Amino acid sequence: MSISKSKIDQACRVAEEFTKLYYESTDKRRHLISRLYLDTGILTWNGNGLTGNERIQKFYIELPSSDHTISTLDAQPIFDGAVNNQLSFLIQVSGTVKYQDKPPKSFQQSFVITAQGDKWKIVTDCFRLQEPLTSTDKN
Template structure:
């Protein structure tokens, strides 16, 4: 039974971390976009509407040309990824769903 409690604690911690990350990510996307690449690893790859963007410089350039935005997250799902799959690196899989409004001028 102790193992089930430990796993539940692990999942709860993953969910809290995911919620905090999602809040930070989308607030940064909407209000401080230039800081967004700091949330990515050096060799990160982003796929946005079928467009592949790889590396921090390319990500910074990509985010720079996007219009102002307002993201609304309606659903969040998360789960810890087993450390054997991530070379003992703590990893959480996060999936969100919601809406985004892109604005020609600053969103109000």
């Protein structure tokens, strides 16, 4: 059940390459974002869920233009038995995002990506703006 150091190192390298591509696509090439998701990919964006790479692309195209800045990036391999021996990684990102003329906001994002041939595809993607709870949220 142990995960080798080489797999951990690979997860870190892949995470750096993948997140660079992902955020460049999100900020500059949204019309291509569906290529990064499995056909059955899942996005949870601030508590709102979508399934399917075409629906996810449509959602991103409708968002205001964005500029992401990454502060932290972590990655780890997922134990082979949990993913039927399919090479998969968990990636966690935090940073700031600026939408059009709004002030920057902090965000956190987690991905599970899996190898599909020589490409990495997003299985699940969970994005959350980091905003303080309001008094109605505390109930």
